[in-house]
Amino acid sequence: MNIFDLQDKYKEREFSVVEIVSDYLKRIKEVDNRIKAFVTVDELGAIERAKELDKVDRIDFDKMPLYGVPIAIKDNFSTKDLKTTASAKILEDYRPVFDSTVVERLKKAGAVILGKTNMDAWAHGSSTETSDFFTTRNPWDLSRLPGGSSGGSAAAVAAKMCMASIGSETAGSIRQPASWCGVVGTKPTYGRVSRYGVVAMASSTDSPGPITNNIIDSTLILRVIAGKDNHDSTCSALEVEDYMKGLEDGVEGMKIGVIKEYFLEDMNEEIKEKVKKAIEVFEKAGAQIVEVELMDPKYAVAVYTIVQRSEVSSNLARYDGVRYGKGRKYFGSEAKRRIMIGTHVLSSGYYDQYYLKAQKVRRLIIDDFRRVFEKVDLLLAPTTPCCALKVGSTADQPMFGEMMDILVEASSLAGLPGISMNCGFSKEGLPIGLQIMADQFEEDKCLQAGKFYENERNIVSLEPDL
Amino acid sequence: MKLTKEEVKHIAKLAELDLTDKEIDKYQQELSEILEYVKILDEVDTKNVKPISQVTGFSNIVRADEVGKSFTNKEALKNAKRTKDGYFEVEQVI
Numbered sequence: 188m189n190i191f192d193l194q195d196k197y198k199e200r201e202f203s204v205v206e207i208v209s210d211y212l213k214r215i216k217e218v219d220n221r222i223k224a225f226v227t228v229d230e231l232g233a234i235e236r237a238k239e240l241d242k243v244d245r246i247d248f249d250k251m252p253l254y255g256v257p258i259a260i261k262d263n264f265s266t267k268d269l270k271t272t273a274s275a276k277i278l279e280d281y282r283p284v285f286d287s288t289v290v291e292r293l294k295k296a297g298a299v300i301l302g303k304t305n306m307d308a309w310a311h312g313s314s315t316e317t318s319d320f321f322t323t324r325n326p327w328d329l330s331r332l333p334g335g336s337s338g339g340s341a342a343a344v345a346a347k348m349c350m351a352s353i354g355s356e357t358a359g360s361i362r363q364p365a366s367w368c369g370v371v372g373t374k375p376t377y378g379r380v381s382r383y384g385v386v387a388m389a390s391s392t393d394s395p396g397p398i399t400n401n402i403i404d405s406t407l408i409l410r411v412i413a414g415k416d417n418h419d420s421t422c423s424a425l426e427v428e429d430y431m432k433g434l435e436d437g438v439e440g441m442k443i444g445v446i447k448e449y450f451l452e453d454m455n456e457e458i459k460e461k462v463k464k465a466i467e468v469f470e471k472a473g474a475q476i477v478e479v480e481l482m483d484p485k486y487a488v489a490v491y492t493i494v495q496r497s498e499v500s501s502n503l504a505r506y507d508g509v510r511y512g513k514g515r516k517y518f519g520s521e522a523k524r525r526i527m528i529g530t531h532v533l534s535s536g537y538y539d540q541y542y543l544k545a546q547k548v549r550r551l552i553i554d555d556f557r558r559v560f561e562k563v564d565l566l567l568a569p570t571t572p573c574c575a576l577k578v579g580s581t582a583d584q585p586m587f588g589e590m591m592d593i594l595v596e597a598s599s600l601a602g603l604p605g606i607s608m609n610c611g612f613s614k615e616g617l618p619i620g621l622q623i624m625a626d627q628f629e630e631d632k633c634l635q636a637g638k639f640y641e642n643e644r645n646i647v648s649l650e651p652d653l
Numbered sequence: 654m655k656l657t658k659e660e661v662k663h664i665a666k667l668a669e670l671d672l673t674d675k676e677i678d679k680y681q682q683e684l685s686e687i688l689e690y691v692k693i694l695d696e697v698d699t700k701n702v703k704p705i706s707q708v709t710g711f712s713n714i715v716r717a718d719e720v721g722k723s724f725t726n727k728e729a730l731k732n733a734k735r736t737k738d739g740y741f742e743v744e745q746v747i
Contacts, residue, residue, distance in 0.1 A: 268731075268732065280734075282732040283732070284724065284728055284732055285724075377708055377709060391706055391707065391708065392708075417716045420714040420715075421714070423709060423711070486693065486694065486696075486697055488690075489690060489694045490694065492687060492690070492691050493691055493694075500668060504668075504669075507669070508744075509743050509744075509746055510741065510743075515669050515671075518670065520676075520679075523670055523672075523676075524680065524683055524684070524687075526668045526670065527661075527664045527665060527668055527670070527680060527684060528684060528687055528688075530664050530667045530668040531656075531660075531688075534664070534667060541691065543704050544694050545691075546704030546705055546706055547699035547702040547704045547705075548694055548699060548702075549704075549705055550702055550704065550705040551697065551699070551702060553705065553708060585683040585686055586686070586690060601708060602708035602709055627708075627709060
């Protein structure tokens with residue numbers, strides 16, 4: 188069921204919003220004690236909002252395109268009067284007095300917020316295991332991780348505890364958990380969606396985006412949350428396109444690049460095989476597939492490591508225990524490690540060697556993509572080098588996140604949009620992700636290709652057995 | 654290039670973090686590992702390349718200088734744990 192199907196039922200008055208929202212809340216009660224996707228469930232707030240929506244006489248879906256859609260929000264998005272922790276001890280009891288722009292727009296569009304989802308603390312990580320509270324489990328295999336940092340959001344969608352969720356990506360934090368949980372994760376161009384009210388991580392790459400069960404839902408939600416915001420001056424004033432237009436136009440005649448370097452030598456063979464099969468589906472439909480070369484992704488990992496830690500050390504400097512939150516001794520070990528690396532590479536005597544060098548290589552990465560996008564419309568690649576790993580995998584692995592995100596870090600550093608969607612399962616029954624990347628502000632092309640693949644891929648069921 | 658214990662302590666001081674001796678040992682190892690990894694950037698020729706930090710190329714974005722809605726004192730303090738005379742109240746800092 189996608190958002191349109193749900194709204195058809197509302198139109199026919201087949202269900203009330205209260206009934207649908209209650210169903211989802213019931214589902215949360217049934218399965219979340221095993222999955223642990225939610226940090227906060229706002230039962231009262233959700234029901235109250237649903238009642239309000241049920242009172243609307245004539246539903247105007249143009250004004251409220253997300254009318255009655257039960258949604259979960261990653262816990263780094265400020266929600267007015269609702270606890271916002273970023274899964275960090277320091278913010279354990281922080282209740283903002285304002286909504287982030289994304290949340291404000293969702294509410295205005297008629298969405299019902301069910302609760303806030305778990306994440307790696309401060310969004311530092313790719314496992315949701317470094318949450319200061321608890322580890323979220325992968326709905327496909329409860330002994331495994333959901334990925335991260337938006338792991339709670341991806342797991343909640345996969346386990347059908349919400350219709351859709353919001354995540355944020357700095358480099359992989361939407362696409363990687365979407366891949367591991369078998370759902371659709373859409374990371375927009377940097378600056379397409381406002382960062383206002385999002386607990387800042389790496390300000391030069393942070394990008395909020397939807398995690399959904401299908402492309403239509405991603406399309407509808409992105410259209411609501413994207414667009415200029417006076418509260419975030421890095422947010423683009425470019426008009427937001429009507430992504431629905433052209434969504435069903437297919438891929439015939441498109442030129443699609445396949446990145447040679449992204450089929451890593453030591454990568455899981457099943458992933459290579461499934462992604463190659465997916466690429467054949469595009470080719471059969473008349474897309475022209477060309478092999479392209481990009482800089483070895485290991486350099487992007489190094490650039491990202493330096494740039495992200497630098498921005499983290501600066502962004503987390505505000506947590507001094509004075510204005511809000513607890514003092515700095517409450518930082519977890521991952522946050523401390525990142526703050527210290529950032530502090531070191533920005534400090535006197537090391538700035539040129541590390542930070543400036545990284546920002547130079549970053550320019551080369553951007554130029555590299557620019558060169559490729561002169562020749563192709565889209566790029567296809569695996570999202571992750573392996574399928575969901577076992578709980579406990581991040582212990583004593585200071586570079587864990589970077590290795591999991593090796594295939595998404597370059598495009599994040601370049602601010603590009605990308606979608607990860609399921610393209611099959613491993614023998615162990617774990618989801619495998621295909622990622623579709625486009626040039627800046629070409630979300631429409633990603634969604635169009637994603638919709639094509641969703642229509643054509645031959646996947647029996649995307650329902651984990653819970 | 655391994656960081657010395659003294660260097661780790663210096664970094665922690667700059668970042669306002671109190672570390673235990675055990676943590677100093679742990680971070681000495683881990684930070685050194687990370688710095689070792691990023692050294693691969695030396696393989697990339699960046700002669701005549703200008704650094705970048707803003708990827709969409711926007712600059713000097715300004716908004717109209719108009720008075721907008723802002724929080725009332727009451728709204729701003731609504732969720733504060735401790736307030737006094739219309740202010741946030743915190744522990745003594747200095």
